[in-house]
Amino acid sequence: MPRGFFSRGHVWPAFTIALILAAISFYLFLIASNWFYLGWSDTLYFFSHPRMWQRFWLTVWTSTVSMALSLLIGIPAGYALSRFSFPCRNLFASIVDLPIVVSPAVIGAFLFGITTRFPFDLIGEHYHLYIGRNIYGVLLVQFTVTCAFCARLMKASFDMIPERFETVSRSLGASHFRTFFKLVLPMARNGIVASAIVVWARAAAEWEGLMLFVGATEGQTDILPFAVYLDWNGGMMGWVSSMTLVCVLMAVAAMAAMRLIGGKSRVW
Amino acid sequence: MIEIRNLSGTVGEFCLQNINLSVRDGEYLVLLGPTGAGKTVLIEYLVGIYRQQEGAILVDGEDVTPLYTEERHIAYVPQDYALFPNLNVSRNIAYGLEARRFPRAEISRITEQMLESLGIGHLRHRMPLNLSGGEKQRVALGRALATRPRLVLLDEPLSALDENLRTQMSRELRDLQQSNRATFVHVCHNFEEASAVADRIAIMDNGCLVQVGTLEQVKAQPRNEFVARFLKTQNLFPAVADGATVRIHGIQLEKKSTIRGERVMAIRPENIRIHPDTESGRPNLFRGVILEAVPRPHFMEYIVDIGLKLAVFHIGERRYRVGDSLGIELPQEHIALVERA
Numbered sequence: 001m002p003r004g005f006f007s008r009g010h011v012w013p014a015f016t017i018a019l020i021l022a023a024i025s026f027y028l029f030l031i032a033s034n035w036f037y038l039g040w041s042d043t044l045y046f047f048s049h050p051r052m053w054q055r056f057w058l059t060v061w062t063s064t065v066s067m068a069l070s071l072l073i074g075i076p077a078g079y080a081l082s083r084f085s086f087p088c089r090n091l092f093a094s095i096v097d098l099p100i101v102v103s104p105a106v107i108g109a110f111l112f113g114i115t116t117r118f119p120f121d122l123i124g125e126h127y128h129l130y131i132g133r134n135i136y137g138v139l140l141v142q143f144t145v146t147c148a149f150c151a152r153l154m155k156a157s158f159d160m161i162p163e164r165f166e167t168v169s170r171s172l173g174a175s176h177f178r179t180f181f182k183l184v185l186p187m188a189r190n191g192i193v194a195s196a197i198v199v200w201a202r203a204a205a206e207w208e209g210l211m212l213f214v215g216a217t218e219g220q221t222d223i224l225p226f227a228v229y230l231d232w233n234g235g236m237m238g239w240v241s242s243m244t245l246v247c248v249l250m251a252v253a254a255m256a257a258m259r260l261i262g263g264k265s266r267v268w
Numbered sequence: 269m270i271e272i273r274n275l276s277g278t279v280g281e282f283c284l285q286n287i288n289l290s291v292r293d294g295e296y297l298v299l300l301g302p303t304g305a306g307k308t309v310l311i312e313y314l315v316g317i318y319r320q321q322e323g324a325i326l327v328d329g330e331d332v333t334p335l336y337t338e339e340r341h342i343a344y345v346p347q348d349y350a351l352f353p354n355l356n357v358s359r360n361i362a363y364g365l366e367a368r369r370f371p372r373a374e375i376s377r378i379t380e381q382m383l384e385s386l387g388i389g390h391l392r393h394r395m396p397l398n399l400s401g402g403e404k405q406r407v408a409l410g411r412a413l414a415t416r417p418r419l420v421l422l423d424e425p426l427s428a429l430d431e432n433l434r435t436q437m438s439r440e441l442r443d444l445q446q447s448n449r450a451t452f453v454h455v456c457h458n459f460e461e462a463s464a465v466a467d468r469i470a471i472m473d474n475g476c477l478v479q480v481g482t483l484e485q486v487k488a489q490p491r492n493e494f495v496a497r498f499l500k501t502q503n504l505f506p507a508v509a510d511g512a513t514v515r516i517h518g519i520q521l522e523k524k525s526t527i528r529g530e531r532v533m534a535i536r537p538e539n540i541r542i543h544p545d546t547e548s549g550r551p552n553l554f555r556g557v558i559l560e561a562v563p564r565p566h567f568m569e570y571i572v573d574i575g576l577k578l579a580v581f582h583i584g585e586r587r588y589r590v591g592d593s594l595g596i597e598l599p600q601e602h603i604a605l606v607e608r609a
Contacts, residue, residue, distance in 0.1 A: 164348070164350045165350050167315065167337065167346070168344055168346060169363070169367070170336070171315050171338070171340075171342060171417075171421075172368075172412075172415060173338050173341070173367040174363070174367035175338055175367075187352075187354055189354075
């Protein structure tokens with residue numbers, strides 16, 4: 001080994017690269033152990049089973065709808081928190097942040113408490129609209145948990161855009177709305193993409209709130225992480241291992257997409 | 269015509285006090301003052317970021333105080349130009365025209381005209397990230413001028429540029445203002461920068477407007493010691509005036525004025541005359557000895573002792589050396605008696 005390899009300039013990069021490799025090896029080991037546990041024949045069986053794909057697509061579309069709803073609320077909320085001062089702003093910010101610090105199980109229990117009491121019980125009875133042990137319950141739990149993340153991430157994105165741009169835009173004759181849509185949103189594109197992916201991944205990983213609020217209904221509420229929990233309790237380790245693999249691959253794909261889309265942006 | 273009448277307001281802990289100022293159409297006014305004087309806050313009031321507690325801002329007789337920023341038709345160019353990073357040069361310039369709903373053909377025509385007149389036609393498809401400091405400034409000015417605003421506010425537009433480019437860009441700023449017959453208010457804290465572009469200067473300190481006038485007026489008759497110091501009048505001495513003479517540390521100068529009592533005597537170094545020999549009979553002529561001689565790019569700076577230590581700028585062939593004895597004349601017309609700050 002060359003004499004200067006462990007000189008000051010090399011030790012720190014070598015140490016960090018070693019740590020990254022160790023972390024990657026650990027994750028590869030987890031994936032590989034699941035793979036070896038299943039073997040080829042079980043892998044083919046589980047991955048070609050309609051139940052697996054039904055759970056996968058349920059996870060994908062509920063997470064996508066929750067992500068869209070979260071962005072719809074999170075973007076304006078994040079912008080308001082970043083730009084405007086108004087009475088009780090800190091209280092409002094704390095309420096928005098609440099689902100981040102409270103356990104999703106508590107949120108599930110809280111939603112259960114609300115939706116089964118007055119006036120929602122009467123509304124449900126009258127209109128036959130039940131939010132609970134069905135797909136609406138899944139969406140409500142995912143949205144409640146992820147909306148806070150979205151608002152917080154969007155606030156951070158808007159904070160990074162200097163307000164001068166908006167002042168200049170308005171001095172050139174653009175209204176608040178035009179400035180927001182033509183200037184601020186395109187400039188926050190990286191942040192929106194990153195938030196969307198993080199929010200999607202967070203929604204796809206939600207299960208504690210679902211456990212308390214919606215319970216397990218085959219084909220309706222058993223999104224992948226929740227199904228992992230249910231099958232674990234049922235001792236179906238083959239299903240658990242195969243679904244774990246799918247969850248990890250989904251997470252890796254989401255993170256890669258974030259790097260790819262975020263990295264290509266020419267905004268900044 | 270822009271008129272600011274009795275404008276007062278508080279932003280955080282900073283307070284603007286009773287500002288009265290008018291800017292004529294086509295005038296180039298420079299707001300000059302040290303950091304924290306309130307120059308930027310004043311233009312932020314003009315652009316409409318803050319609402320004043322008292323007073324009014326009138327543009328061509330119309331009170332714009334209740335109007336939103338986008339309704340005032342006052343363009344703002346911040347220190348870093350704030351070019352929109354998601355739009356190329358051409359779309360940056362067209363932004364205000366689109367916002368004001370100009371017809372499409374008109375937008376193209378004006379944008380092209382701006383690009384050509386600013387000499388940045390070749391940059392039309394470039395993104396702002398790939399522009400140099402000078403190019404950014406031209407684009408920002410083009411964007412501001414494209415909509416023909418009633419007033420253009422420039423917040424320290426040259427401070428991000430290096431020394432050589434600053435001189436060139438200040439000349440270009442002035443040319444651009446004149447060719448567009450636009451009204452400019454330019455904020456800076458640099459006296460040389462102000463003198464390169466201004467029709468008039470307005471000096472601010474601690475939230476107050478201290479003095480307004482042409483550069484020559486303000487230099488010749490600063491309102492107080494602060495203005496004199498800020499305009500680099502190096503020779504300032506506590507003095508007592510009696511209407512005909514001024515006494516400074518036992519030295520008596522002739523100075524006819526209506527001012528009596530304690531003041532500060534100010535005289536600019538470039539207004540002090542050097543005579544190789546002490547000629548008798550000239551008023552305010554003293555024998556002095558050179559204590560220091562400092563070569564500057566276009567003149568010599570001498571520190572001369574005449575009983576007072578005076579800074580004297582001398583342009584000319586002849587060079588004096590430390591220890592030389594010579595005549596120093598303080599012309600009456602260049603002596604200013606100012607209030608203590």
